[in-house]
Amino acid sequence: MNIATPFFQQCAQTPDKPAFIEENSSITYAEFKTQIEKVATFLKKQQIQNQCVAIALDRGIDAATCIYGVLQTGAIYLPLDIKNPVTRLTTIINDAQPSFIIGKGPAPDWLEKSDSWLDISQLLLTDAESYLPVQVNSTDLATILYTSGSTGNPKGVALSHQALLNFSRWTSATFNLDQQDRIASLAPFHFDLSIFDLFSSLATGASVYFLPSRLSLSPSRLTAWLSEYKITTWYTVPSLLSFIALKGALATTPLPHLKRILFAGEVFPSQHLIKLADLLADTELYNLYGPTETNVCCYWQVERQRVTAERTIPIGDAACGAQLTMDNETGELLVKSLNNFSGYWQQGKLQSFNAEFYPTGDKVSLNEQSEFLYHGRLDRMLKCSGYRVEPAEIEQCINQLNNIESCAVVGIKDQTSGQRPAAVIVLKNNAKLAETIKPLRQQLAPYMQPCKFVVLDALPSLSNGKTDYQAIQNLFKKT
Amino acid sequence: MKQKIREFIFNELIFVAEPENFSDDDDLLEAGLDSMGIMRLIMHMEEQFNITLPDSEIDPDNVKSFNALEQWILQHKT
Structure with a gap:
C-alpha cells in the first residue's frame, strides 16, 4: 500500500475536518486532497515513478502538499533543509540527483541545473484530475532522509512505503490517536520525527498544528500556544522539553488537553x-528510541515513580513489532523490523542494505525488568540538539580549509543536554585560528558548528x- | 556587565571566529545561540547579577544581541 493511501481513506470519512493549521491559514482534509491532486497531476505527466523529487520548502502546508503529491505519483520525496549552507545543499543534491526540486519562486542562483526547479505556486495552478494514489510495491521507496555520514559526506537513509506504514500504524494504535486529536508539529521534514506528524496524524483524522519556529526560543509563549490550540499530542526533542520544564511558566499555564508527549x-x-513530569501530572510521557535507519524500535512509557535524578531512564521494550537482540561481546543493539531502511541512497541510486538485523552502533544492556538501557555510542557519532552529527563530516570540512595541517573533532558534554562538537586543530604557515576557520560558518549547519577550538x-x-x-576529550574537560 | 556576558557566551555557548569584531548589535541567534544556550545563559545571568528574569520575558527580542541582553538585565536590577 502507498503511505499516502490512509489519508485518502480518512478523507472520505472526515472531509471537513481541518488537516493542517499554520499561522495564517488552514486546510481541511477535502481541500488538502484537491491541492495534492494538483501537484500529483502535474508530476504524473513527467513520468517520475520511483524517482526522487527534492522539496526545498519550509515546514508547512505547501511542503506537506508536495510530499503527499510526490508520494501519490509513486515517486520518492527528499526533504531539504533550506537553512543548510549552500555547500551542504549542493552536496546533497549532487548525491541524490533528484528529477525535480520543488521550491518557492524562481530557481536560486546556486542551483547548477536550474531546469529541474519547479515553483510550487505554478504547480498549484494545475487543473487537478481526481485519482487515487498510484499502486506501489511495499518495498518501493517513499522517502530519503539525509543525515550526517561517517565517511565525511551526508548520506541518504532510504525508507520504503512499508517502513512508513508500519510505523504509522503502530503509533496510531499505541497512542490511541483519533479524530479528536490535535497534534503539534515542530520537527523539520528532513528530521525523522516528522513522519509521525505527516502520516500517523492524517491516517486517523487528527488535525496537525504547525508550531511557529520562533516559539522554540520563547518557552512561555510556546506553552501558551499549546494551551490556546488545546494541543493533545506532541512529538519533540528533550532539549526543548527541558527548556519548557524550567522556563515555560507551566506552573501558571495548565495544559489539561495535553494527553501525551x-x-x-x-x-x-x-x-x-x-x-516536567511533576508540572504535567496528567500527561502521559513516552521515551522513543531508534536511529533513522530503524525509525522507532524501542519505547518506554515514563513511570514517574521510577525516575530518579541519578539515573537515566530506560529506552524500554521493542516498538513497531521490532525484534531486538544484543551482540554478546560489544553490547551493541541489533534491530530487525518492518520499519528498517532499505539502504543508503548514493549517487542517485539505492545501495541496498540486505542484512536481517541493523547494527545500531549503540551500546545497550538489560535491567532487572528486562528493559533496555542506553549506554552511548560504540563509534564517534554525536547527538547535538537531537541531530546526529558525525565528527568525520566536520573534520572533512575543516581539512578543506586553507592552512590546516590536521584536525580532530570530539563531543563535549553540554550541561543542559546532549553534546556539542569541539575541535582541535594543527595549523600550517603560522596561520591565525580566527582567519583560518572563518569560512566554516558558511559550510556547516548551525548544530554542526564546533563550540570550541584548541590549537595544538x-x-x-x-x-x-x-x-x-580520549586525550582530546580530556583536553576539553580541563579548559 | 556586557563584558561578562560576552565572556560567558563566547567561552561557553557559541564560537565566533573573531569575537572582537562581533558588535553589541550583531545577531547572536544567527551566530548559533539556540534554546539550550539561552537556557544556560539565563541561569548564568540570574546567578551572576543576582536577578530573576521572568519566564514570560524570554523571547528572541530580549536575547538577540548584547545590547538587548543588557537592556533586559537593567530592567530587573534594582
Missing part, C-alpha cells in the same frame, strides 16, 4: 524530566599512530 533524539536529563602543535596519538580521541 513523545520524545526522542537524545537522552532526556532526568532532573529536567522529573520537573600536533594531534595526540596512540602508540599505533592513531589519533588519541
Whole structure:
C-alpha cells in the first residue's frame, strides 16, 4: 500500500475536518486532497515513478502538499533543509540527483541545473484530475532522509512505503490517536520525527498544528500556544522539553488537553524530566528510541515513580513489532523490523542494505525488568540538539580549509543536554585560528558548528599512530 | 556587565571566529545561540547579577544581541 493511501481513506470519512493549521491559514482534509491532486497531476505527466523529487520548502502546508503529491505519483520525496549552507545543499543534491526540486519562486542562483526547479505556486495552478494514489510495491521507496555520514559526506537513509506504514500504524494504535486529536508539529521534514506528524496524524483524522519556529526560543509563549490550540499530542526533542520544564511558566499555564508527549533524539536529563513530569501530572510521557535507519524500535512509557535524578531512564521494550537482540561481546543493539531502511541512497541510486538485523552502533544492556538501557555510542557519532552529527563530516570540512595541517573533532558534554562538537586543530604557515576557520560558518549547519577550538602543535596519538580521541576529550574537560 | 556576558557566551555557548569584531548589535541567534544556550545563559545571568528574569520575558527580542541582553538585565536590577 502507498503511505499516502490512509489519508485518502480518512478523507472520505472526515472531509471537513481541518488537516493542517499554520499561522495564517488552514486546510481541511477535502481541500488538502484537491491541492495534492494538483501537484500529483502535474508530476504524473513527467513520468517520475520511483524517482526522487527534492522539496526545498519550509515546514508547512505547501511542503506537506508536495510530499503527499510526490508520494501519490509513486515517486520518492527528499526533504531539504533550506537553512543548510549552500555547500551542504549542493552536496546533497549532487548525491541524490533528484528529477525535480520543488521550491518557492524562481530557481536560486546556486542551483547548477536550474531546469529541474519547479515553483510550487505554478504547480498549484494545475487543473487537478481526481485519482487515487498510484499502486506501489511495499518495498518501493517513499522517502530519503539525509543525515550526517561517517565517511565525511551526508548520506541518504532510504525508507520504503512499508517502513512508513508500519510505523504509522503502530503509533496510531499505541497512542490511541483519533479524530479528536490535535497534534503539534515542530520537527523539520528532513528530521525523522516528522513522519509521525505527516502520516500517523492524517491516517486517523487528527488535525496537525504547525508550531511557529520562533516559539522554540520563547518557552512561555510556546506553552501558551499549546494551551490556546488545546494541543493533545506532541512529538519533540528533550532539549526543548527541558527548556519548557524550567522556563515555560507551566506552573501558571495548565495544559489539561495535553494527553501525551513523545520524545526522542537524545537522552532526556532526568532532573529536567522529573520537573516536567511533576508540572504535567496528567500527561502521559513516552521515551522513543531508534536511529533513522530503524525509525522507532524501542519505547518506554515514563513511570514517574521510577525516575530518579541519578539515573537515566530506560529506552524500554521493542516498538513497531521490532525484534531486538544484543551482540554478546560489544553490547551493541541489533534491530530487525518492518520499519528498517532499505539502504543508503548514493549517487542517485539505492545501495541496498540486505542484512536481517541493523547494527545500531549503540551500546545497550538489560535491567532487572528486562528493559533496555542506553549506554552511548560504540563509534564517534554525536547527538547535538537531537541531530546526529558525525565528527568525520566536520573534520572533512575543516581539512578543506586553507592552512590546516590536521584536525580532530570530539563531543563535549553540554550541561543542559546532549553534546556539542569541539575541535582541535594543527595549523600550517603560522596561520591565525580566527582567519583560518572563518569560512566554516558558511559550510556547516548551525548544530554542526564546533563550540570550541584548541590549537595544538600536533594531534595526540596512540602508540599505533592513531589519533588519541580520549586525550582530546580530556583536553576539553580541563579548559 | 556586557563584558561578562560576552565572556560567558563566547567561552561557553557559541564560537565566533573573531569575537572582537562581533558588535553589541550583531545577531547572536544567527551566530548559533539556540534554546539550550539561552537556557544556560539565563541561569548564568540570574546567578551572576543576582536577578530573576521572568519566564514570560524570554523571547528572541530580549536575547538577540548584547545590547538587548543588557537592556533586559537593567530592567530587573534594582
